[in-house]
Amino acid sequence: MIPVALALELKQAGLLWRTTMHDFFAIPDRGLDDRVYVLADMMAYTDLVQGWPVVAFHGTAEWALDYIFTTEVIWLPTEEQLREALAGALERAGDEAALELRRVAGGYRCAIGIGGERLAFDEATASEAYGRALLHLLTQPGHDVT
Structure with a gap:
């Protein structure tokens, strides 16, 4: 959580x-x-x-x-709810948007690729990594996550 x-x-x-x-x-x-x-x-x-x-x-x-x-x-929101919201936002953004979650030392890395840019969010839990990536998208102009 x-x-x-x-x-x-x-x-x-x-x-x-x-x-x-x-x-x-x-x-x-x-x-x-x-x-x-x-x-x-x-x-x-x-x-x-x-x-x-x-x-x-x-x-x-x-x-x-x-x-x-x-x-x-x-x-x-649960890990699943965060992942679904993030995947939906990336899908709506189109442009070869990508989503990846990997286990790394100290926790998890959620990587998103959007508009030719690749961003990574490292957190202690998968839920937090998804949440940070989603927060990033929510605060960017023109990205719809609803």
Whole structure:
């Protein structure tokens, strides 16, 4: 799982969360920063409140939070979700875009090739390497990752 800080950077850069069952998320700035939540049938689910998407909770025993807007939480995408978002963005960029992940000393290297340029992102985990590459694309003008 990627760190909350990287997930927040991705969110701020424009990565959209299309909620699906079993997605992971964090709730920042409410004394819950070190906890990870999962969308599931029983505890948390997505709903609309006054036309806005929210994460709603089924009577949790720990604290009383009926719902929270998805804009207030931070999605923690899985390795697979990050890889799919990155591959989709590279595919839309065309121009012989390439994606490669390799194990290297100290972690993983995600290499992307786009527009004749090859970039490498070395991180401790494969998820973080994909996340850094995706963040790079999100912050480049003209690249669509949605």
